[in-house]
Amino acid sequence: MADPKASQTAVTGLSDLKDKIGHIPIIRRNSFVYGFLTVLILYGVFLLPSRGSSGTLDWGRIALFGVLSLIWAMIVFTDELKSEKMKTTMVFSLFIIAGWLYYRYSTARWGEMGFLFFNVEMIQKAWPTLMEGFWTTLLLAVGAAIMSTIVGLLLAVFRSFNNAVLNFFIIAYVDFFRAMPIIVLMMLIYYALPFMGISLSAIMSGILALGLNSSAYVSEIFRAGFLSVKKGQIEAANALGLTPIQTMRLVILPQAFRVVIPPLVGNYVASAKDTALASSISIIELLKAGLSQKSLLANPSPLIFVTALYLAMFLPLTRFSGYLEKKMKASQRQVRL
Numbered sequence: 001m002a003d004p005k006a007s008q009t010a011v012t013g014l015s016d017l018k019d020k021i022g023h024i025p026i027i028r029r030n031s032f033v034y035g036f037l038t039v040l041i042l043y044g045v046f047l048l049p050s051r052g053s054s055g056t057l058d059w060g061r062i063a064l065f066g067v068l069s070l071i072w073a074m075i076v077f078t079d080e081l082k083s084e085k086m087k088t089t090m091v092f093s094l095f096i097i098a099g100w101l102y103y104r105y106s107t108a109r110w111g112e113m114g115f116l117f118f119n120v121e122m123i124q125k126a127w128p129t130l131m132e133g134f135w136t137t138l139l140l141a142v143g144a145a146i147m148s149t150i151v152g153l154l155l156a157v158f159r160s161f162n163n164a165v166l167n168f169f170i171i172a173y174v175d176f177f178r179a180m181p182i183i184v185l186m187m188l189i190y191y192a193l194p195f196m197g198i199s200l201s202a203i204m205s206g207i208l209a210l211g212l213n214s215s216a217y218v219s220e221i222f223r224a225g226f227l228s229v230k231k232g233q234i235e236a237a238n239a240l241g242l243t244p245i246q247t248m249r250l251v252i253l254p255q256a257f258r259v260v261i262p263p264l265v266g267n268y269v270a271s272a273k274d275t276a277l278a279s280s281i282s283i284i285e286l287l288k289a290g291l292s293q294k295s296l297l298a299n300p301s302p303l304i305f306v307t308a309l310y311l312a313m314f315l316p317l318t319r320f321s322g323y324l325e326k327k328m329k330a331s332q333r334q335v336r337l
Contacts (some may be wrong), residue, residue, distance in 0.1 A: 010204050026077050030086070030238045034304075036072050037093060042096065043068070063193040069097065071081070101315025113171040119301040126293035126302035134309060140206050141272035148271065149264075151226040152218025157248060159219070170219070183294065190281040206278040214271040217286045221263045225256030293315030 026032055043065055047059035076090045093276060123130075159170045177185075190205035200208065229252050237247040279288035290306030 021077045027075055028081065030082075033072070033076055033082075033086075033090075036068075036075070037090075040065070040068060040097065042073060044100065049148065111223050112160055116299065117301060117304045119299055122293075122297050122299045122301040124307050125297060126290075126305070129284075129289045130286070130305065130309075131303060132257075133284055133286040133306075136203070136284060137272075137275045137286040138280055139203065140210060140275040140283070141268075143207035144210035144214055144271050144275075145268045147207065148214035148218045148267075151211065151215035153222050155215065155219035156222035156226060159223060160252075161244065170329050171265055174216045174219055180213065182209055182213050183275050183280050185213060186277065187282050188251050196217075202278075202281050202283045202312050205281055206275070209252065210271055210274060210278075213274075214267060217267050218264065221267060222256065225260035226252055258329065262328055265317060265321040265324065269303070269314050273314060301302075 020157065047061060048065060049061055069072055071093060073090070076087060157172050158166055186205060186209040189200060189209050190202060193200065233251055233255075234247060237251045242250065276287040278285045279291075282294070286306055286309060290303045292298050293302035
C-alpha cells in the first residue's frame, strides 16, 4: 500500500517544479533553445540562397541568418543555468553550422582534395628529402635539449649558493636569452661571429642558439624545483655536517627532479618546435624540406605529411607532460594528507 505522506511529498515537489519552470523566462528554457536551433538549421537548408547569388534579397537573407545565429548563441552562453554539457553541444552545433556554410559558399575545389593534399605518389617522391629533414630536426632538438639541461642545471645550482656577484651574472644571462628572439640569435651566431674569427657550421649554430635560449628557461625550472624542497630538510642536512655540494646531490636534487620533470618535458617540446626557425640559417630541417618539395612538385601533399610528422612527434609528448603534471599533483595531495 502506498504511503500517503510520500505521495503528498511527490505531488508537492512536482508542483514546486512547475512553479519554478513557470518563473523561467521562455527564452531561457531548454525547449526554446533547441527549437531555435531547429529553426536555424531549417532556415539554412531551405531559405539561404545558392552559391553565386548576389542580389540584395540574397545578401539580406544571409545577414538575417547571421543575426539569428548570434542571438541564439547569446541566449545560450549568457545563461548561467545552462549545463556545461548543453553549452558544449551548442559549441559543436555552431562549428557544424559554420563549416556547412563555408562548404556551401566557398569556391574551394573539394573534389580535388585527395589529389592535392593526400597524394601518395607525391609523398613517395619527396620521401628521401623529407627524411633528411626529419633527422636534421631530431638532431637539432636532441642537441639543444642536452645542452640546455646541462647549462640550465649548472646555472640553477650556482644560483642556489646565494652569492651576490654570481647571482648578478646568472640573472643577466637568463634575462638576456629569454628576451632575445631565437631567430635573431641564430643569425648572430651564424652570420656575425665569423667576423670575429669564430666560424660554426649551420647545425652547430642552430643547436647553440636553441640551447642557449632554452637553458634560460630550464634554469628557472630547476630553481623552482630547488625552492620546492622544504627548508627544514636542508637545515637537517647542515646539522648532519653535509657540505653544500653533498646537500645538493643527496637531498635537494632527488626531490627537485620529481617536481621539474613535467615542465621540463613541456620546455623540450617548445624548443623542438622552434627548430623550424633553423631554415633562416640555411638548414634544411623538416619544414624547409616540406616547403622545398611542395614547390618542386607543385603539390602540397609533402607539406601535409610534414604536418602529420610534427603532430606524431609532439602530440604524445604534450599529453605525456600533462599526465606527469597530474600525477605529480596527485602525489603532492597524498603527502599533505
